[in-house]
Amino acid sequence: MSEAVFSRFPSFDTVGRPHSHTSRLEELEEAHTREMERKRREQDTHFNRQMGEVEAILGSLADKVEKVEADARRQTAASVAAIAERLFPKLARRFLAEEISLHLEKMIPPGEVCIDIKAEPHLAEQLYEAIQRSESLAEICNVVPQETSSGSRVDVSWKSGGLDFDFDGLLEACIGHLRSQRPSEGEIG
Structure with a gap:
């Protein structure tokens, strides 16, 4: 009975045996260290999973940016081609007479005194006005409107x-080339 009463109290007669409270402290520290290590591994796993998700996103x-860029290039090329197909003929006809008169000055052999130019009536009128502004061509060119002339x-x-x-x-050749140069679905992307 005396042992049962005193069993709750620490024993002072054990020599060389570590105190139970010191080993308990070490156990608590180890348990705390293990818990901290487990939490760190959980955090690492969670972080790695999140980083994997971020990399996938x-x-x-x-991929989506590349598709958008390819689509934008395709749409831009198609828009530019459509604009050029409509605008280029109108602009070119407007300045065609000026361009022809500029090139005639370089292409006509020196010493020619009579040059006949035949074109459809509207273009012939524009050519006549452009040629009259050129000192070297106004004197030697005769512009003749011709109904049978087709288009431009x-x-x-000359002699x-x-x-x-x-x-x-x-x-038509230029527009055909422009149409053939449009990027297709497989070329961009």
Whole structure:
């Protein structure tokens, strides 16, 4: 009975045995260290999972950005081609007479005194006005409107030769080239 009463009290007669309260403290420290390590591993796992999700999202965004860029390039090319197809013929016809008169000055052999220029009536009128502004051409060129001339074709002739300007053919070739250069779905992306 005396042992049971005193069993709750610490024993002072054990020599060389570590005190139970010191080993308990070490156990608590070890338990705390293990718990901290477990929490760190959980945080690392959670962080790695989140980073994996972020990387997947970034990869998905990169793919989507590439698709958007490819679509924007395709739409831009199609828009520019459509604008050029409509605008280029109108602008070119407006300045065609000026361009022809500029090139005639360089192409006509020196010493020619009579040059006949045949074109459809509207273009012939524009050519006449452009040629009248040129000192070297105004004196030697005779512009003849010709109803049989089709489209924007200009025939220039002189004694030893001549030139043919087929603007409509050139324009169709340019627009055909422009259409063939449009990027297709497989080319961009």
